[in-house]
Amino acid sequence: MRAEGQKAVGRGGLGVGRVWLLALRDLRLEVRDRAGVLSALSFLAVMLFIMALALGPEEGALRRAAPGVLWVALAFLATLLSTRAFALEVEDATLDDLLLTPGGKEWVYFGKLLFQMLLLFPLSAFALLLSALLFHLPLGKALPLFLTLALGGLGYAGVATFYAGLLARLRGREVLLPLLLFSLVVPVVLAGVRATAGLLEGVPLAEVASWWQLLLVFDVVYLTAGALLFPVVMEG
Amino acid sequence: MLKAAHPERPDALTWAFLGLGVLLLPVGLYLALSAPPDVNQGYLARIMYLHVPGAWLGYLAFFVTFLYSLLYLFRQDPRYDRVALASAEIGLVFMGLALVTGMLWARPTWGVYWTWEPRLTTTAILFAVYVGYFLLRGAIEDPELRAKAAAAVGVLGFINVPISYMSVKWWRSLHQTQSIDLTTGKIHMDPAMLQALLFNLFVFTLLYLGFVRLRALVAALEAQKEEA
Numbered sequence: 001m002r003a004e005g006q007k008a009v010g011r012g013g014l015g016v017g018r019v020w021l022l023a024l025r026d027l028r029l030e031v032r033d034r035a036g037v038l039s040a041l042s043f044l045a046v047m048l049f050i051m052a053l054a055l056g057p058e059e060g061a062l063r064r065a066a067p068g069v070l071w072v073a074l075a076f077l078a079t080l081l082s083t084r085a086f087a088l089e090v091e092d093a094t095l096d097d098l099l100l101t102p103g104g105k106e107w108v109y110f111g112k113l114l115f116q117m118l119l120l121f122p123l124s125a126f127a128l129l130l131s132a133l134l135f136h137l138p139l140g141k142a143l144p145l146f147l148t149l150a151l152g153g154l155g156y157a158g159v160a161t162f163y164a165g166l167l168a169r170l171r172g173r174e175v176l177l178p179l180l181l182f183s184l185v186v187p188v189v190l191a192g193v194r195a196t197a198g199l200l201e202g203v204p205l206a207e208v209a210s211w212w213q214l215l216l217v218f219d220v221v222y223l224t225a226g227a228l229l230f231p232v233v234m235e236g
Numbered sequence: 237m238l239k240a241a242h243p244e245r246p247d248a249l250t251w252a253f254l255g256l257g258v259l260l261l262p263v264g265l266y267l268a269l270s271a272p273p274d275v276n277q278g279y280l281a282r283i284m285y286l287h288v289p290g291a292w293l294g295y296l297a298f299f300v301t302f303l304y305s306l307l308y309l310f311r312q313d314p315r316y317d318r319v320a321l322a323s324a325e326i327g328l329v330f331m332g333l334a335l336v337t338g339m340l341w342a343r344p345t346w347g348v349y350w351t352w353e354p355r356l357t358t359t360a361i362l363f364a365v366y367v368g369y370f371l372l373r374g375a376i377e378d379p380e381l382r383a384k385a386a387a388a389v390g391v392l393g394f395i396n397v398p399i400s401y402m403s404v405k406w407w408r409s410l411h412q413t414q415s416i417d418l419t420t421g422k423i424h425m426d427p428a429m430l431q432a433l434l435f436n437l438f439v440f441t442l443l444y445l446g447f448v449r450l451r452a453l454v455a456a457l458e459a460q461k462e463e464a
Contacts, residue, residue, distance in 0.1 A: 159392075167385075170375060170376060171375070172375050176368075176372060180368045183365045183368055183393075184365060184393065186361045221395060225391070225392055226392075229388050232384070233387075233388045
């Protein structure tokens with residue numbers, strides 16, 4: 001692991017290379033391990049199944065509840081993934097090695113974020129398909145739905161990565177992370193749910209676009225704030 | 237706001253803020269109760285003299301927390317962290333006051349204590365963010381890391397303040413729009429009511445300043461004890 005990191009310093013220069021390297025390394029570890037991805041998958045499946053069971057079996061009620069359930073499930077998924085993004089580093093005591101690499105620390109934030117997005121996007125697509133199955137959703141507008149998922153996922157992961165890094169070395173982080181994350185990402189939940197519900201109900205795209213705008217604004221705000229604050233709180 | 241000659245005692249300015257605030261509180265109450273009733277809401281509108289200053293001071297307190305959190309992140313001086321902590325705590329109290337008075341007003345006006353409309357929701361979330369701020373502080377033992385983590389939450393959490401303030405405009409919610417609009421500088425209010433409101437706002441500000449100074453002092457004493 002360390003050899004790869006050092007190679008990146010020589011090659012990456014300003015850090016885009018490093019970001020990819022870190023993300024791909026984490027992804028490779030995750031895929032080799034399998035336990036993480038599988039547990040995330042089964043967590044999503046069980047959660048959606050339980051929610052469908054609890055809210056069903058009436059079709060209309062299920063369909064109305066689906067966007068909310070989907071975004072809550074994704075919020076939990078984001079906490080799960082972001083904890084995993086830092087868990088191995090802390091376990092192997094490699095977090096300090098990463099942070100001590102010369103030339104800024106923002107790239108660690110973006111690397112971890114990219115890693116999460118690489119996992120979060122396919123997983124949320126899976127969640128969407130599964131909820132379409134369990135909650136009787138029409139998937140006519142698949143592309144706009146995926147766009148909503150990507151924008152919302154980026155907002156979730158942007159905040160989650162920052163907090164997970166901050167809490168990585170603390171006890172009790174499993175409780176604190178959702179608490180801090182959920183209260184901050186409420187705008188994303190709101191916009192995500194409205195956009196998804198609008199798409200499923202067949203609202204014209206122009207109306208949904210205003211929610212996308214809101215999501216985009218929050219993504220930019222969260223990512224900027226996260227990237228600026230991350231190096232400060234990870235020092236020492 | 238930071239320095240004190242005898243750190244173990246509140247200084248004269250703190251006493252002045254607190255004393256003046258407590259003395260003027262009954263005057264503010266008198267003004268509020270003698271202000272003319274509202275055309276539409278009647279006497280019910282008087283809860284505004286508590287509700288609006290509470291909410292404003294809550295916003296102001298969180299802004300001060302944001303400012304001092306930023307200062308702490310750049311300067312790493314524990315005094316900044318203590319002011320941020322004090323302001324967040326007092327802000328929670330004022331925000332809680334605004335929430336409770338708002339609920340008391342909502343029951344006779346809207347028929348329910350609580351409804352999930354944007355202003356109420358964003359304010360409740362704001363409240364939750366700063367409750368999280370204190371839970372985080374409680375979870376970290378190392379003072380330096382605690383201050384740093386709290387400062388990060390103090391900065392990030394502040395994003396919700398402008399959202400909460402602007403929510404009545406952005407979403408055209410059930411909650412009425414601002415009577416004194418800080419973004420355009422327009423005032424939609426009878427002069428007599430405005431006078432009472434501004435006076436109460438002034439009294440609340442005095443109390444806020446006094447409380448924050450006192451709380452920061454208590455935090456300094458706590459830190460001393462922690463070191464010893």
